[in-house]
């Protein structure tokens with residue numbers, strides 16, 4: 001005869017949620033389902049796990065809302081999501097014991113802090129005699145699976161993606177979520193609010209007007225993107241004034257949707273998978289994969305350039321200009337519109353991310369690390385792999401990066417990609433009296449000047465031509481050193 005606690009322990013599995021905050025297409029849950037065990041789901045908040053790169057304010061807001069929604073979905077299925085604080089390696093063995101579970105399943109993360117936490121967990125659980133299994137819930141390919149012909153990691157995107165793009169055809173797991181068996185739980189020790197994720201200041205409240213944070217909303221956005229955005233993506237993705245991109249990034253960042261679901265949805269909407277727009281879109285999912293590939297193989301890159309010679313780049317320490325950039329007060333409308341969109345909505349269009357990043361590192365000669373940090377705090381889609389890759393790309397110091405000497409002209413970028421000024425005016429209403437053809441150079445309009453700007457809108461904080469020359473000079477000094 002099996003003693004009661006032995007039977008219980010054989011019946012339960014602890015599922016440790018990481019960046020896989022969803023019920024559908026979650027290989028960890030799929031595995032728990034296949035094991036026929038009752039699931040005890042837990043999320044553990046360890047503020048120290050990411051070190052310098054612990055989630056920023058916007059990301060924590062997103063995380064809080066995602067957990068709230070996940071907890072409600074689990075409750076509908078008869079379970080209860082447990083919330084714990086502390087080191088997972090301390091918490092999980094105790095929790096497994098308390099709940100009589102002798103297995104812990106989780107979805108892997110790939111950032112250095114998260115990977116160190118996973119290693120510690122594996123060790124602690126092994127010592128406690130508890131089995132662990134981990135799964136890939138957030139990437140199409142494991143970063144270590146993709147290698148060049150020399151068995152080395154790729155550092156250039158095109159051959160990387162050529163090598164592994166067939167993974168877009170991987171199908172999402174197909175199980176009815178109502179079959180997930182969650183264990184009945186007594187009232188938990190701590191609540192979501194006890195994790196203290198929400199920032200102390202009310203800045204985050206306005207984010208509610210821009211985002212619906214739930215797995216269901218992420219799925220709806222995926223379907224919408226596949227049907228309405230992807231078909232015209234190739235020619236609209238660079239126009240920030242239109243709804244030309246999917247806005248799926250924050251849902252992907254915390255795993256409310258999976259890249260497999262996104263690819264599958266896109267391919268289903270175009271059976272051949274061959275339209276130009278679609279390929280371009282799926283290539284962007286490829287850039288996300290590439291970013292993870294780089295972060296996994298070069299874990300130092302959030303803090304140091306991938307190309308070592310850029311470590312001695314003569315950056316300026318200029319807190320005044322940095323602040324103007326952060327607040328969207330540089331006097332260059334394309335830059336300021338982007339920075340204001342970011343501060344208001346927690347998100348910025350990709351074309352504009354490239355323009356504002358280039359402006360910070362080249363026009364202001366302020367280090368990409370300052371920019372990455374501000375993005376980290378204000379983006380709802382903040383993702384260590386993509387953010388690092390995006391910033392090092394802009395600064396010319398990363399893999400497959402834009403050469404440093406290619407300096408975006410913020411005026412021309414505006415005129416080219418927001419020709420009617422729709423995007424700029426949405427975020428900078430002070431410019432509504434500027435003649436349309438001068439929106440991106442308001443100082444040239446009849447009531448403007450390069451000393452005082454236009455009305456309350458500031459004058460350019462640096463002159464484009466001299467800033468360009470200064471940036472090239474800095475690059476030359478690096479080359480000759």
Ligand SMILES: Cc1cc2nc3c(=O)[nH]c(=O)nc-3n(C[C@H](O)[C@H](O)[C@H](O)COP(=O)(O)OP(=O)(O)OC[C@H]3O[C@@H](n4cnc5c(N)ncnc54)[C@H](O)[C@@H]3O)c2cc1C
Nearest residue numbers: 245246247248249284285287288350353382383386387390
């Ligand atoms: C300086 C800089 C910083 C960035 N920081 C982040 C970040 O912290 N988090 C983040 O998710 N993306 C980041 N990006 C990449 C990109 O800007 C966003 O992924 C994109 O704007 C998100 O909008 P979307 O979902 O509408 O993208 P879409 O154009 O619809 O693309 C679909 C998906 O592909 C992925 N993707 C698209 N472009 C890129 C790219 N260049 N690199 C990696 N993945 C990409 C995203 O997951 C995105 O959701 C950064 C780019 C730059 C230039």
